[in-house]
Amino acid sequence: MAAHRKPKQPPLSGQAGRTAATLALAGAATATVFEGSGHAEPQLTAAQVKAKVDRLHHEAEIATEKYNGAKEKADQARVRLDAxxxxxxxxxxxxxSARDSLGAAAAAQYRSGGLSPALRMALSADPERYLRGAALAEAAGARQAAAVASLRGQLVDLDRLRQEAADRxxxxxxxxxELNRHKATVxxxxxxxxxxxARLTAAERAAYEAGPHAHGGDAGRPGAEPRTDRSGRAALSPAAGPSPTAGTGPVRAPRTPxxxxxxxxxVAFAYGAIGKPYQWGATGPSSYDCSGLTQAAWRAAGVALPRTTYSQIxxxxxxxxxxxxxxxxxxxxxxxxxxxxxxxxxxxxHAPRTGSTVRIASIDEMPWAGAARVG
Incomplete structure (x- = not known):
């Protein structure tokens, strides 16, 4: 039987071949375009970058306060464990020491325990003296029994302490x-x-670092006001940032006593901290995070605040x-x-965020949550 084979198609030539080649190249180019666009990193405007950075800094601050709370609890657990x-x-x-004392008493009794009490009295040259000694010996025995009972109680207490230490x-x-998890998140x-x-130009980044935004604020100088552009919006200008020596010299007294x-x-302590860098988890004296600054300021006033924002309120x-x-x-x-x-x-x-310094800001810059008076 003859083999059934599909007839071999002749290669395209002429106009048909050119048309097929053109369509194939176009299809390949289209596929390349779609494939590349599917994996290309989206281009963000400077405003989009700043918005995303603000959100990331806010998430980092949430994790920082959780880190601060976990660290406070870890420190307390360590103190209890050490105690x-x-x-x-x-x-x-x-x-x-109690065991040693009982051991010595037991050894003495063993050495003198060869004769019965009746025989010792019979052989004694002074029976009355012996009876007085026997009474003392009986009393000593009672004290030893109490010592043994105390020893047992100490063993129970010590076992309880060791179990509690294991729990701690x-x-x-x-x-x-928990601390390490929050640290990793930050x-x-x-x-x-x-x-x-890093996507921003040097000028855009400087403007972002200095200008008012989600965690920014006014210049780090008492009484400073943000500059505005022709449209009346706050201008993002490096000049709005704190001076290099902010917080190191005398500061203007607040307008409201x-x-x-x-x-x-x-308040005076907070003014003195203006210009010092934000550092997450820091409580001073060279850097602070937001709750670290408030805690340090009120500590200077003689008031002990807890460590975290959600406990300070x-x-x-x-x-x-x-x-x-x-x-x-x-x-x-x-x-x-x-x-x-x-x-x-x-x-x-306040201490705004990583990359910034302690500065003065309007309380309208962030979503209001509440206030507390501590002294």
Whole structure:
């Protein structure tokens, strides 16, 4: 039987061949265009870059406050664990001393225990003296029995302490794991923000760093106002940033006097910190994050604030925005992720974000969340 084969098609030639070749090349070019556009990195405008960077910085600040809370709890767990270990060591030392004493008494009894009490009395040259000694021996035996009971109690207490220390060790490990997770989140957000900022020109980046935006603010000088362009919008200008020596010399007194001596000290401390760099997780004296600054300022006034924004708002009496006075803590965003110190005239001093410095800003720049009066 003959094999059935598909007839071989002759190659295209002439006009038909040229048309087919043209269509094939066009199809390949189209496929290349679509394939390339599917993987190309989108081009962002400077405004889009700045918006994304602001969002990343805000997410980093949320993670920073969670990091601060986890660090505070880890530090507390470490202190408790160290105290338990010290107490266990002291009790172990007392237990060993008690064991040594009982061991010596038991050895003495063994050495003198060869004769029965009746025979010892019969052989004694002074039976009355022996009876007095036997009474003393009985009393000593009772004390030893009490010592044994105490020893058993110490063993139980020591075992309890060691179990509690083991629990604290596991708690500390969990806190440290949580700490590392939040630290990784902060660094991830900041790294992503830095990569986005690298897309900007030097002038655009300088304008972003200095100008008012989500976590920016006025110039870091008391009483400074943002410059405006012809349209009336705040101008993004490097000149709006803080001077290199801001915070290192005398500063102008706030326009609104603080209501108490303590709040005046807290505000004065905040003014003195103007120009110092923001550093996430920092509590001073050379750098701060937002809650680190407020904590340090009120510590200088003799008031101990907790470490995080979401705990600081509960450290004092809540006050309405219309009733603010210098020294009050002002909080922003629904998650209470940012805090500053109110100084009057609708202004605050705060540590904005990574890449910025402690500065004066309007309280209208961020979504309002609440305020607290602590002293």
């Amino acid at each position: 338990l270990r010290d107490e266990a060591a002291r009790r172990t030392e007392r237990l060993n 060790t596991r708690d500390l490990k969990a806190r440290q794991d 660094r991830q957000r900041l790294d992503a923000a830095e990569k986005l900022l 603080a209501p108490t001596a303590r709040s005046a000290k807290a 509960n450290a004092g009496q809540r006050v309405a925005r219309s009733q603010l006075s210098p020294g009050d803590l002002v909080f922003f965003y629904s998650g209470l992720s940012h805090v500053g110190i109110y100084i009057g005239d609708g202004k605050m001093i």
